[in-house]
Amino acid sequence: DAGVIQSPRHEVTEMGQEVTLRCKPISGHDYLFWYRQTMMRGLELLIYFNNNVPIDDSGMPEDRFSAKMPNASFSTLKIQPSEPRDSAVYFCASSTTGTGYGYTFGSGTRLTVV
Amino acid sequence: QKEVEQNSGPLSVPEGAIASLNCTYSDRGSQSFFWYRQYSGKSPELIMSIYSNGDKEDGRFTAQLNKASQYVSLLIRDSQPSDSATYLCAVINSGGYQKVTFGTGTKLQVIP
Numbered sequence: 001d002a003g004v005i006q007s008p009r010h011e012v013t014e015m016g017q018e019v020t021l022r023c024k025p026i027s028g029h030d031y032l033f034w035y036r037q038t039m040m041r042g043l044e045l046l047i048y049f050n051n052n053v054p055i056d057d058s059g060m061p062e063d064r065f066s067a068k069m070p071n072a073s074f075s076t077l078k079i080q081p082s083e084p085r086d087s088a089v090y091f092c093a094s095s096t097t098g099t100g101y102g103y104t105f106g107s108g109t110r111l112t113v114v
Numbered sequence: 115q116k117e118v119e120q121n122s123g124p125l126s127v128p129e130g131a132i133a134s135l136n137c138t139y140s141d142r143g144s145q146s147f148f149w150y151r152q153y154s155g156k157s158p159e160l161i162m163s164i165y166s167n168g169d170k171e172d173g174r175f176t177a178q179l180n181k182a183s184q185y186v187s188l189l190i191r192d193s194q195p196s197d198s199a200t201y202l203c204a205v206i207n208s209g210g211y212q213k214v215t216f217g218t219g220t221k222l223q224v225i226p
Binding site for chain 1: 146148156159165206214
């Protein structure tokens with residue numbers, strides 16, 4: 001099993017540009033989560049999906065953030081326009097009943113907005 | 115607000131000692147509890163899960179749960195320098211969907 005796959009690993013972009021982060025969950029996992037981690041705030045849940053349907057997006061900071069899950073094997077998190085305060089590590093995680101709902105995290109995308 | 119509280123540390127223990135990490139949670143209806151380990155610059159890794167009161171052992175790790183006190187702990191026996199990491203307590207809140215709330219983590223330093 002390849003685990004949860006995220007791309008890119010690092011992204012440096014200029015303020016105002018669009019950023020798209022990608023995630024492939026573990027096959028068979030029916031939950032997918034997007035988290036953001038910073039030193040100041042720790043791990044913050046942005047949005048999560050169950051069977052490709054968004055369940056709770058209350059953690060999405062602003063309308064500049066959007067997420068989609070068009071099928072069971074792919075999700076995107078988009079920031080448009082990006083701002084320096086969006087700089088963080090963004091993690092995708094997936095889970096299912098068989099794991100007792102413990103998460104498997106991807107390697108993360110380190111986003112730097114200059 | 116459903117919260118998970120941890121002492122941020124750092125917690126320093128000598129090599130070979132027992133490290134004790136503690137966590138409290140506010141949602142009395144929570145049923146599932148996890149410990150994740152996160153090395154610097156890496157993603158969190160699930161190391162223990164516990165669902166019922168009492169102790170659960172896995173190698174050098176023991177998770178302890180006391181739902182009446184809303185308290186979860188992780189004991190690491192024979193601590194090794196490779197155990198130096200941040201340990202995150204996580205709780206699945208009541209309310210249906212499998213949404214996890216994470217604590218801010220305790221940084222553990224094992225001194226050789």
